[in-house]
Amino acid sequence: MNGDELARTSRLTARVDNNAIADGFQLYLHSFVIHKSGEWSVVQQGMNPANHMARRYHWHSTSVRDFVSDPHTAILGQPQGTILNLVDARESSAAGAAHDCCRAGDLFLAGSAQADHACAP
Numbered sequence: 001m002n003g004d005e006l007a008r009t010s011r012l013t014a015r016v017d018n019n020a021i022a023d024g025f026q027l028y029l030h031s032f033v034i035h036k037s038g039e040w041s042v043v044q045q046g047m048n049p050a051n052h053m054a055r056r057y058h059w060h061s062t063s064v065r066d067f068v069s070d071p072h073t074a075i076l077g078q079p080q081g082t083i084l085n086l087v088d089a090r091e092s093s094a095a096g097a098a099h100d101c102c103r104a105g106d107l108f109l110a111g112s113a114q115a116d117h118a119c120a121p
Contacts, residue, residue: 001038012067013042017057020068021075022084024048025055041073053078 010032018027025046033041042059055077064071070089 001034006032006034006040009040010042013057013059013071014044016067016071016087017044017046020086021057022086023055024050024080025077027057048080051080053080 010030013032014027014030023046025048027044027046029043029045031043033043038061040061042057044057046055046057047053048055055075057072058074058076059071060073063073068087071087075085
């Protein structure tokens with residue numbers, strides 16, 4: 001087992017659940033379990049600060065084919081309104097639009113930096 005790779009996987013699951021799922025929950029618990037066979041599981045729990053409800057995000061290595069397209073084994077919690085899940089394959093158009101917005105922002109910032117540099121004495 002590669003410890004660096006497992007640590008990267010652990011961090012990636014937390015980033016996905018905290019940043020690619022807009023559901024109002026912030027992670028406060030992260031459990032990473034490794035079996036001697038090399039399989040791993042992650043159970044993370046997030047809290048909605050507005051209503052103090054919890055939601056759990058489950059991952060299992062045998063189910064994860066891609067960290068950004070349907071990586072979860074399950075997401076469990078009471079329904080609480082609209083969720084934007086950018087790693088749900090059914091939301092690929094939303095994920096693409098978000099990527100395009102980020103890319104446009106990068107291009108705008110790069111253009112602004114070049115313009116500022118060109119005007120510098």
